[in-house]
Amino acid sequence: MNWAYIFEFAITQALGPTAVVYALAAIGLNIHFGYTGLLNFGQAGFMAVGAYGTAASVVTFGIPLWAGLLVGLLATVVLALILGVPTLRLRADYLAIATIAAAEILRRIFQSVTFSDTFGGSTGLSGFARDFYALNPYTETVSLGFISFRNTTAWVLTVGWGLVLLSCLIVWAATKSPWGRVLKSIREDEDAVRSLGKNVYWYKMQALILGGLFGGLGGIVLILSQSAAVPTDFATNTTFFAWACLLLGGAARVWGPVVGAIIFWFLLNFLGEFFSQMTRGADPILPTWLMTETQASLIRFIILGLGLMLLMIFRPQGIFGDRRELAIDAR
Amino acid sequence: MPADTNATTTGPAALQGLATEPGVPKPDPILVGDKIKRSFGGLTAVDVAHIEVQRGAITALIGPNGAGKTTLFNLLTGFDKPDSGRWSFNDKSLDGVPAFKVARRGMVRTFQLTKVLAKLTVIENMRLGATGQRGEKFLSALFRPLWKSQEDEITRRADDLLARFTLDAKREDFAGSLSGGQRKLLEMARALMVDPELVMLDEPMAGVNPALKQSLLGHVKSLREDGRTVLFVEHDMDMVRDISDWVIVMAQGEIVAEGTPAQVMADERVIDAYLGAHHDTDLTELDEEAVQAEAEAELDQEEEVKKDD
Numbered sequence: 001m002n003w004a005y006i007f008e009f010a011i012t013q014a015l016g017p018t019a020v021v022y023a024l025a026a027i028g029l030n031i032h033f034g035y036t037g038l039l040n041f042g043q044a045g046f047m048a049v050g051a052y053g054t055a056a057s058v059v060t061f062g063i064p065l066w067a068g069l070l071v072g073l074l075a076t077v078v079l080a081l082i083l084g085v086p087t088l089r090l091r092a093d094y095l096a097i098a099t100i101a102a103a104e105i106l107r108r109i110f111q112s113v114t115f116s117d118t119f120g121g122s123t124g125l126s127g128f129a130r131d132f133y134a135l136n137p138y139t140e141t142v143s144l145g146f147i148s149f150r151n152t153t154a155w156v157l158t159v160g161w162g163l164v165l166l167s168c169l170i171v172w173a174a175t176k177s178p179w180g181r182v183l184k185s186i187r188e189d190e191d192a193v194r195s196l197g198k199n200v201y202w203y204k205m206q207a208l209i210l211g212g213l214f215g216g217l218g219g220i221v222l223i224l225s226q227s228a229a230v231p232t233d234f235a236t237n238t239t240f241f242a243w244a245c246l247l248l249g250g251a252a253r254v255w256g257p258v259v260g261a262i263i264f265w266f267l268l269n270f271l272g273e274f275f276s277q278m279t280r281g282a283d284p285i286l287p288t289w290l291m292t293e294t295q296a297s298l299i300r301f302i303i304l305g306l307g308l309m310l311l312m313i314f315r316p317q318g319i320f321g322d323r324r325e326l327a328i329d330a331r
Numbered sequence: 332m333p334a335d336t337n338a339t340t341t342g343p344a345a346l347q348g349l350a351t352e353p354g355v356p357k358p359d360p361i362l363v364g365d366k367i368k369r370s371f372g373g374l375t376a377v378d379v380a381h382i383e384v385q386r387g388a389i390t391a392l393i394g395p396n397g398a399g400k401t402t403l404f405n406l407l408t409g410f411d412k413p414d415s416g417r418w419s420f421n422d423k424s425l426d427g428v429p430a431f432k433v434a435r436r437g438m439v440r441t442f443q444l445t446k447v448l449a450k451l452t453v454i455e456n457m458r459l460g461a462t463g464q465r466g467e468k469f470l471s472a473l474f475r476p477l478w479k480s481q482e483d484e485i486t487r488r489a490d491d492l493l494a495r496f497t498l499d500a501k502r503e504d505f506a507g508s509l510s511g512g513q514r515k516l517l518e519m520a521r522a523l524m525v526d527p528e529l530v531m532l533d534e535p536m537a538g539v540n541p542a543l544k545q546s547l548l549g550h551v552k553s554l555r556e557d558g559r560t561v562l563f564v565e566h567d568m569d570m571v572r573d574i575s576d577w578v579i580v581m582a583q584g585e586i587v588a589e590g591t592p593a594q595v596m597a598d599e600r601v602i603d604a605y606l607g608a609h610h611d612t613d614l615t616e617l618d619e620e621a622v623q624a625e626a627e628a629e630l631d632q633e634e635e636v637k638k639d640d
Binding site for chain 1: 408410429430431432434435439440441442446447448449450451455458459460462464465466467468469472473474475478482521522524525
């Protein structure tokens with residue numbers, strides 16, 4: 001049992017590119033759900049559109065990366081408009097259904113043989129990130145005490161956490177303003193807001209666009225970090241991991257999704273490595289009749305799911321949430 | 332508000348001596364509706380031939396359960412769409428105007444079941460009511476100096492209103508922690524943040540304890556003194572008698588009578604609407620057919636009540 005390695009591995013992952021991606025996706029969901037009360041179960045779709053918008057622009061249509069990034073972000077805005085126009089006038093659950101379906105449709109389009117000339121089919125697209133790594137100022141492995149990152153990863157993380165910081169700053173400024181007050185009021189009671197002369201539909205649309213943009217940014221960081229856009233990265237579990245990050249950290253809090261993402265990836269990798277070591281080798285610590293190596297890679301999801309359930313029961317506001325706000329609902 | 336140049340055509344005084352027919356024209360109407368009809372399936376909830384609301388007066392809308400009062404409210408304020416009909420506010424048509432634009436034009440409503448924003452503080456509830464806020468546009472929202480001064484002014488106005496409605500002690504409390512009566516007060520105060528010309532109150536007295544009722548009555552009267560017009564739905568006849576200048580009576584979706592509180596309460600049609608047409612007749616004298624028809628009408632009405640609830 002190598003505890004030092006377990007911690008080193010888990011912390012590296014908790015600060016790594018995946019955590020950045022999920023932090024950004026969860027920040028988007030926080031705008032949707034935490035502040036506006038919109039149920040977006042298709043954040044993976046927004047991520048995919050941002051990612052493929054960028055990758056396909058560069059690889060298939062040969063435009064420079066910076067322009068590709070703009071195309072990717074613009075594509076998430078278009079997706080938000082397409083989803084929002086028909087559903088935002090309806091009850092919240094309609095948006096949930098429309099988003100989860102749209103995300104799956106998009107993933108299947110990106111994966112399809114028909115469009116493989118444009119989106120690369122199931123092997124995806126690669127070779128668009130060269131311009132990004134050309135800007136890398138790091139030439140050697142970057143060491144932070146007992147964890148270290150390769151120079152390319154360090155560059156992704158610098159940009160990625162910088163984007164997270166910037167996003168949090170925008171969320172902070174926006175939600176502390178009268179604009180944010182309207183969003184929170186819509187979350188509480190749409191009709192009351194309407195009766196006071198606010199265009200509820202347009203505010204919900206703005207929230208959907210803004211949150212979708214953060215999701216698209218997450219998708220872009222994801223494909224830059226692995227220099228490839230692969231359709232399986234944007235399956236529904238991506239959306240639900242982002243939701244888990246948000247609820248773990250606490251919705252309607254600026255830092256909630258970021259801390260949630262870090263803790264989520266720490267726990268997931270900690271448990272994964274722990275059980276992997278417990279079942280590894282010819283004479284594993286856990287007897288094979290109790291758990292095999294294959295089962296070990298799955299048990300972390302069971303434990304994490306159980307943990308999330310307990311969290312929702314005993315601390316439903318998440319780690320950072322405000323208990324008083326929630327208690328009012330209990331009447 | 333137009334200047335009080337002619338006492339006989341403006342304000343509550345001008346209502347004296349008007350005919351008590353349904354839909355009687357008012358000397359200075361702020362709200363005029365024509366042939367407003369709304370049905371839910373086979374049931375006609377509202378079928379109003381003509382309605383006028385006098386500017387600067389307090390008008391009560393009364394009627395038995397299921398008479399269509401709240402539905403009419405929803406239609407007039409754009410929260411529901413009628414099957415047919417036209418209505419105008421300050422001589423401007425409100426056909427197909429969405430609810431938020433109706434509010435911006437100066438016609439603000441409250442709700443039968445109060446809609447306070449539970450997880451916002453009382454003062455935040457109030458601030459939300461102010462219109463034309465620069466900080467409510469996304470790009471300027473990000474830069475505090477652009478809206479700070481306006482926000483301060485809004486806060487001052489909100490504090491004044493909170494003091495007037497005796498809610499200043501609750502300023503920093505979550506609105507969800509207020510009592511039923513305080514919620515009614517907050518909703519009314521918040522509606523005033525929009526600075527409306529016409530305030531529409533849907534059952535302002537429902538669920539309010541008797542101690543608070545008097546002060547609430549005073550607040551409604553003070554709206555008229557501010558020069559605002561009030562239209563309210565109410566079941567509490569004491570309140571109707573006490574504060575309204577004019578009463579419109581609805582039954583089964585139609586306006587059946589109008590008049591001053593005293594006139595309305597003596598009106599045969601109103602008593603019929605509330606108690607049934609034969610409340611003082613010996614039933615044995617009626618032929619069976621009439622009794623049958625009566626029973627059917629009653630059943631219809633009950634259905635309507637369910638729909639309304």
